[in-house]
Amino acid sequence: MTYHITDNTAAAIPLRDIPEVPYAEFHADLAEKLADPRYHVAHYFALPEEGRMRFYCLLLDDATSQVLVASHVMEYYDEGVLPSLTAIHPQLHPFERDIAERYGIRFDGMPWPKPLRFPFDRYDRSGSMDNYPFYTMQGGSLHEVNVGPIHAGIIEPGAFRFICSGEQVLHLEIALGYQHRGVEHEFAATGNRLRQTCLAEAVAGDSAVAHATAFTEAVEKLSGHERPAQLDRERGIALELERMAMQIADTGALSMDVGYQLGQVACEALRTMTINTTQAWCGNRFGKGLIRPHGTDHPLTAEKSAMIRRNVAEIARRYDEVRRDIKSSPSLLARFEQCGIVPRDQMAAIGGVGQAARASGLARDLRATHPWGVFAKHISHEPVVKTQGDVMARLTVRCREVLQSARYVDRLLEIYEQKYAAGPSPCPAPDYAAPLAPSSLAFGLVEGWRGEICHVAITDPEGRIVADRIKDPSLHNWMALALAVRGEGISDFPICNKSFNLSYCGHDL
Amino acid sequence: MKALNLLLLLLAALAIPGLINRTRARLAGRKGIRFLQHLYDVRLLLRKGAVYSTTTSALFRLAPSFYLGAALTALLFIPVGDLPPVLSFDGDLVAFAYTLALGRVALVLAALDTGSPFEGMGASREALYGALAEPALLLILATLALVTGFTSFGWIFSLAPELRFTVVLLLAAYVLVKLVFTESGRVPVDDPRTHLELTMIHEVMCLDYCGTDLAYIKIAGWLKTAALSMLAADAAVAAWGLRWWIAAPAAVLLTGLSVGIVESTQARNKLVRNTTFILTVAVLAALVFFTGYLLQLNLVIR
Numbered sequence: 001m002t003y004h005i006t007d008n009t010a011a012a013i014p015l016r017d018i019p020e021v022p023y024a025e026f027h028a029d030l031a032e033k034l035a036d037p038r039y040h041v042a043h044y045f046a047l048p049e050e051g052r053m054r055f056y057c058l059l060l061d062d063a064t065s066q067v068l069v070a071s072h073v074m075e076y077y078d079e080g081v082l083p084s085l086t087a088i089h090p091q092l093h094p095f096e097r098d099i100a101e102r103y104g105i106r107f108d109g110m111p112w113p114k115p116l117r118f119p120f121d122r123y124d125r126s127g128s129m130d131n132y133p134f135y136t137m138q139g140g141s142l143h144e145v146n147v148g149p150i151h152a153g154i155i156e157p158g159a160f161r162f163i164c165s166g167e168q169v170l171h172l173e174i175a176l177g178y179q180h181r182g183v184e185h186e187f188a189a190t191g192n193r194l195r196q197t198c199l200a201e202a203v204a205g206d207s208a209v210a211h212a213t214a215f216t217e218a219v220e221k222l223s224g225h226e227r228p229a230q231l232d233r234e235r236g237i238a239l240e241l242e243r244m245a246m247q248i249a250d251t252g253a254l255s256m257d258v259g260y261q262l263g264q265v266a267c268e269a270l271r272t273m274t275i276n277t278t279q280a281w282c283g284n285r286f287g288k289g290l291i292r293p294h295g296t297d298h299p300l301t302a303e304k305s306a307m308i309r310r311n312v313a314e315i316a317r318r319y320d321e322v323r324r325d326i327k328s329s330p331s332l333l334a335r336f337e338q339c340g341i342v343p344r345d346q347m348a349a350i351g352g353v354g355q356a357a358r359a360s361g362l363a364r365d366l367r368a369t370h371p372w373g374v375f376a377k378h379i380s381h382e383p384v385v386k387t388q389g390d391v392m393a394r395l396t397v398r399c400r401e402v403l404q405s406a407r408y409v410d411r412l413l414e415i416y417e418q419k420y421a422a423g424p425s426p427c428p429a430p431d432y433a434a435p436l437a438p439s440s441l442a443f444g445l446v447e448g449w450r451g452e453i454c455h456v457a458i459t460d461p462e463g464r465i466v467a468d469r470i471k472d473p474s475l476h477n478w479m480a481l482a483l484a485v486r487g488e489g490i491s492d493f494p495i496c497n498k499s500f501n502l503s504y505c506g507h508d509l
Numbered sequence: 510m511k512a513l514n515l516l517l518l519l520l521a522a523l524a525i526p527g528l529i530n531r532t533r534a535r536l537a538g539r540k541g542i543r544f545l546q547h548l549y550d551v552r553l554l555l556r557k558g559a560v561y562s563t564t565t566s567a568l569f570r571l572a573p574s575f576y577l578g579a580a581l582t583a584l585l586f587i588p589v590g591d592l593p594p595v596l597s598f599d600g601d602l603v604a605f606a607y608t609l610a611l612g613r614v615a616l617v618l619a620a621l622d623t624g625s626p627f628e629g630m631g632a633s634r635e636a637l638y639g640a641l642a643e644p645a646l647l648l649i650l651a652t653l654a655l656v657t658g659f660t661s662f663g664w665i666f667s668l669a670p671e672l673r674f675t676v677v678l679l680l681a682a683y684v685l686v687k688l689v690f691t692e693s694g695r696v697p698v699d700d701p702r703t704h705l706e707l708t709m710i711h712e713v714m715c716l717d718y719c720g721t722d723l724a725y726i727k728i729a730g731w732l733k734t735a736a737l738s739m740l741a742a743d744a745a746v747a748a749w750g751l752r753w754w755i756a757a758p759a760a761v762l763l764t765g766l767s768v769g770i771v772e773s774t775q776a777r778n779k780l781v782r783n784t785t786f787i788l789t790v791a792v793l794a795a796l797v798f799f800t801g802y803l804l805q806l807n808l809v810i811r
Binding site for chain 1: 627708
């Protein structure tokens with residue numbers, strides 16, 4: 001089968017260059033390729049185009065750093081039924097469910113045609129999330145526990161339905177969609193690129209930098225402008241600072257959930273220090289406003305660079321102490337080890353990404369496999385991989401990534417100080433009006449702290465962005481959480497949940 | 510003297526939660542809330558009205574008062590050092606243990622009455638751990654009775670025991686402190702600070718309570734903790750032949766500091782491990798009992 005072969009740094013692809021293949025061929029080839037864990041699907045979506053439906057698929061090849069792009073079409077009068085790929089490779093389930101929900105296309109043999117996020121303009125509005133039929137099991141010794149959609153504490157809505165035998169969880173079903181805001185709809189509705197960038201930052205509040213970077217990557221590929229290497233470095237620094245902050249926050253949250261107060265308060269303080277560093281740089285603790293297309297409003301200065309380096313070194317030093325404390329506490333190890341295990345083959349089957357996949361022995365890290373920006377030039381990233389797949393493995397991956405990110409930030413700032421500390425910044429101001437290539441597809445693939453983020457922007461013949469299709473890593477990894485708690489005690493669900501810390505709004509869009 | 514005894518117990522009950530909070534805050538490098546913040550919280554709750562779920566019956570409304578009554582009654586049996594307790598009769602050891610159990614039963618039934626799956630889980634856990642902790646408590650009380658020859662708290666602690674029982678009394682105090690952890694739902698058995706319903710034991714049973722009822726449950730919790738802490742302090746103090754003015758502050762310090770330190774530095778158990786934890790305490794209690802028994806035989810080894 002023919003693909004358009006590209007990579008994560010190449011320019012936008014004209015839509016006519018993307019091969020259109022018959023679905024049968026597409027089905028057969030993907031069924032074969034996905035059996036090898038070196039391939040996984042980054043995005044698969046449908047878009048109406050001149051009276052027909054065109055399906056785009058981005059397939060990542062981790063071994064060669066290639067991105068394979070293919071498409072298939074469905075004409076207006078075609079029967080809206082396709083053989084399901086999910087039946088063979090479960091990793092495609094969120095994509096097929098999304099396509100089915102939006103456009104009413106049925107996937108024949110789909111094991112579980114469950115709505116994904118109940119958008120307001122969905123094809124079939126007969127069902128709603130209020131009367132969603134949860135999976136049930138019968139048995140005298142079984143009981144169901146429903147948690148949510150409204151939770152205690154300040155977290156987002158999502159319903160968890162447990163089927164338990166005593167304290168043991170047999171099955172967990174996660175129902176999401178409560179946080180659906182129509183983000184993709186808004187992207188298409190506004191032509192204002194600044195507004196679109198702000199929207200990208202709001203896809204998942206804890207991954208503002210990563211989503212904004214993915215979107216601007218796509219935009220810059222469409223405009224075809226060269227950007228100064230320093231801009232890439234600044235984006236890299238922002239991304240790694242975000243990663244540090246969130247991984248530290250989750251270390252603290254995990255400590256809190258097992259009642260380990262010292263770890264909790266130490267990590268809360270360090271996380272505040274990290275996000276305050278970002279605030280001192282750009283005025284926003286979560287890095288909103290920092291990533292802009294073609295330039296930046298907050299170029300680094302010598303003082304800011306020195307401040308960030310100083311803070312990051314201090315955070316890394318203190319965090320390392322916390323990490324050692326956790327590793328040497330028997331009461332913590334007893335909670336985290338052998339808890340919430342997701343084996344490698346299951347993780348591969350559901351297409352898990354990011355730090356959760358790396359904790360299960362699946363070395364998926366776009367910084368290494370599909371590098372962009374600084375990772376293609378200055379940093380050769382070595383992914384942190386653990387094989388146990390339990391809560392402790394996910395925590396260890398977090399811990400080591402924090403220290404790794406601290407080193408990257410320091411290195412990138414060192415380059416900056418050597419080159420530009422005395423002179424003016426080489427980064428231009430943002431440009432929101434740069435003309436974009438017409439009728440093209442461009443994608444931004446960025447490894448956020450949670451995992452791979454994919455934005456696919458598509459332009460019309462006038463060069464306007466008509467669709468930005470977003471994939472947050474949570475889309476894949478929610479299923480990993482459901483698998484992790486199987487057979488565990490229900491009281492261990494919270495720490496399993498925290499060890500993934502998935503996004504509700506990133507999933508629900 | 511009985512009034513002084515009761516007064517000291519109530520003061521201990523009010524001081525222990527404050528000291529726990531203060532210890533935890535200091536170990537976390539924080540200033541911490543006011544020492545008597547828990548009293549302000551309860552005053553706030555007492556001023557509030559109550560909302561009852563329509564699925565609950567009178568049982569649900571009675572349970573908090575019953576729980577508080579049971580805790581208060583149990584407290585009346587406890588002497589502070591060598592002071593005489595308010596209520597005292599032969600066999601009040603057993604009455605004490607089962608008055609506490611009665612309060613627990615009331616709360617468990619009320620939790621089941623709500624029909625909520627969370628509360629059902631909490632009730633099942635509370636019942637299991639209560640049943641497992643009961644032998645430990647009874648064995649320790651039996652040991653006290655055995656080494657002193659009395660079955661009433663008032664008499665047990667009124668006289669300085671013989672020197673050879675020092676070790677037994679200290680071990681009994683240790684087991685009683687462990688029981689304070691389990692019975693008052695502290696780390697490592699339960700975590701009173703958690704907001705995660707799925708992991709709660711005691712707290713989840715009180716989720717449907719508010720206002721006065723919740724205040725009653727909280728106060729009953731303090732009283733229960735104070736009663737067991739005072740017993741532990743009594744045993745330790747008796748081992749050294751000390752008097753009530755040591756026993757009262759010892760009870761506060763023993764529980765306040767140990768709970769505060771453990772909650773700051775240790776994670777709570779995986780829930781299935783709680784069973785092991787409590788059974789270990791029970792086994793320890795059995796060992797203490799046999800040690801006491803052997804010493805009481807007064808064997809002379811030639």
